[in-house]
Amino acid sequence: MKKILILSTLTGLLLLQNACKQQDYLNPSTASQPQVVGTPDGLITVCNALQYRYTTGGGASVIYTSLAAGGLTTGELTVLNAGNSEELALNQGQSNVTNSNGVVRNLWTQSNLVKANADLVLANLNTVTDAGTKSGIQGYAAIFRALALGTLGQFFQTAPIAVGENVPFVDRVQLFREAVATLEAAATQVAAAPVSANFTGKIVPGIDIANTIQALIARYSLFAGDYDKALAAAAKVDLTKKSVFSFDDNSRNPVFFTAFSNVNVIAPTNATLGLPAALAPNPADKRLAVYIRPVPVSTLNLGTGFFTANNAQIPVYLPGEMLLIQAEAAARKNDLTNAVAQLNKVLTKTPAQDAFGVGAALPAYAGASTQADILTEIYRNRQLELAYQGFRLEDSRRFGRPGPTAAGSERNRNFMPYPRTETDNNTSAPTADPG
Template identity: 45%
Template sequence: MTLHNIKRSPYFLLIAVLIQATACKKDYTDPNKVPQDPALKTAKGLTGVVTGLQRVYTAGRASALYNMVTADGFVTRQLDIRNQGNTAEYQLYLGSGSVDGTNTILASFWTGNNKVIYDANNVINNAPDLTDQAYASGLIAYASIFKALALGNLAMFWEHVPDTIGANVGFVTSAQGFNKAIAVLDKALAAVSANPISASFIANAPAGIDIVNTLHALKARYSLNVGNYTQALAEANAVDLTKRSTFNFDPVTLNPIFETATSTNNVYQPIDSTMGLPPSLAPNLADKRVPFYIAINPTTAPRYRINGFGAALNTAFPVYLPGEMTLIKAEAYARQSTPDLVNALVELNKIITKKPASDPFGIGADLPPDAGPYTQAQLLEQIYRHRSIELYMSGLRLMDMRRLNRPTTERKRSFFPYPFIERDNNTNTPTDPSF
């Protein structure tokens, strides 16, 4: 949804708006709130905005986090529907033509990501005016993480994305959307390089996100998606793989996967221990990542239950996984102009042999190394296999399927249709993809 009449956006009201996305109005004004502009001129006000960014991005069933994991999980066959009365989820489970512009999950996802971009822009544009430039760089970097995530989310699921935030805006290709996200990350890295983030900002920001490592990790992710393998490798190498970067939750702000799916057992659960992969790529029975992500209930249906990053109300959800960075390195080596299949297999074997205790999140296959040898195509298929297992229910698989040229029979859609809330308000909205 392109947003052009936003004066103030209290986040508890935003959630209610997103749940009723098909009746969305492009006006988040709250008459009980003071005008926004004065708050954007102070460090305290801008800190409040970036705190709100994380809340909008992660809180509840209308959040970008829930919608990304859910939409991606259904159309890539990772998830099984538990109640067909959950109409939006059921449409995604059916896939293909059952998913159209009325789908409320896609409408919320579209609206929420555009809202995040709008609020992040307010921080990025106003923070440089602060006297304390070290605090300002923290604000810029933190807001840039969410802006890049939002841009990247739109680019992962739609063929075209809005070129900017405003009325009747134009659209650019998904590849251009990823490049926009990379440009945001570059500016943030430059700001942090010029003025290292102050301890006072770290103390005031929500705990969990490792800012600098996350900037590099997201740049590696989006560089891979646009085929800039040299840059993807360099950025993945810049990430400290011993560190965690997470969205944190507590008894007040619940993990949205747990809140909606795990705790109720009435929306979705894992499809089974294949993780939605075809038989030739299904996990080895000894792979310890399977029980990390999928719990087994031997007596009460469904047998397969959400574990991993949706296990409990306060389970932190990773912004990225260290294993993703290692797998980016493997793919980048394999896809170089002169493929380096030796180093690609070295990186892949780091994932295959990793013990859970060696990973910051406890994710490890703990399998014997793969000896190969592989052709480039065979190695890329194994990289896809281990990305699918290592990054289960991360929201990244649909993009992986397209990038790694998986058969369309393995998924239920390649791109999503544009929500009617966009089409009804923007004459530039592109034609929906056929699949």
């Protein structure tokens, strides 16, 4: 991500003081905001800054905070050193997670900053005359706007879409639908004009724009309950292609740098990813070797996966996610035959058959043929196939797993509290804790 480092001074220009009040921070030695967004190259610079803000910054990045918030509240991850008080509060859950929690504040703030800067790009597309360059800029900005909106929807019950003074909050399902609409508009542009070499030569490499657009349409349509759209989009994704966030020794993989490289912050709870006994993975499941290091936690952090080095790439989505989206959407439509067929593609997939080497290599599903049983098996496989991707809190709610006050609770909160930095500056922000 060296290109991002060169261009990262832009992050001092195009920021939000909070989610709902835009303010420019102008450096006399740098270009003004109108100058930056007034040319295609300026917009590409902002696109690079979008990825920089979303992925880097160690413990402040959206990638790390979503992994930590999702994993610690559901038992997927645990705190190794109680001195990490913000993470510890998430691990303890319920009222221990306050509106001043730093992980939650960073998750909220950084997601909103990414969304606002993506809005800026999309609002200035009229400055781009070359259709292929426009496809790249629009597609890239749409991907990060969707990721930001989708992340907010996964962790907060409501959030604002617009940027301005005291803008209203909307229900999380509306956030997912807004993300999908942004992606669909980009998909139309990309289909009409392939992304140009001018764009790809100036953007940080790694993201497959066309496939990622469809993958995220599938993801957020599923979360919004639009199963037909989720099925259609997931089927369009070429599962042989990779789409990744790239890193190097300067712009570091945030999870490895912050947590999995040491035994001082957070780690997987145990060798079965913190799943309850009823959902314990088959010991023969080859995905365990992908995500869990076979050594005592006192020697090395148990976590591996895509967080093994400063320069390790992180998938934007996994092929198995697309198969499991199709399985779940079919199951929820009560098309159990197709649900099991898609589930079996995940269960029987070998590491060699997967673009990222994630494969269970297990026998096909042989459980009961009821909707409830099939959905439970899909849930189990989402936690194994998509470990440390930040989905478990969203999945736990969606699949109706036991909540904070239920017997056998599998999560210690339902949603994150709204950060005080937001409630103090936006009179439209809810003040009640929705946890």
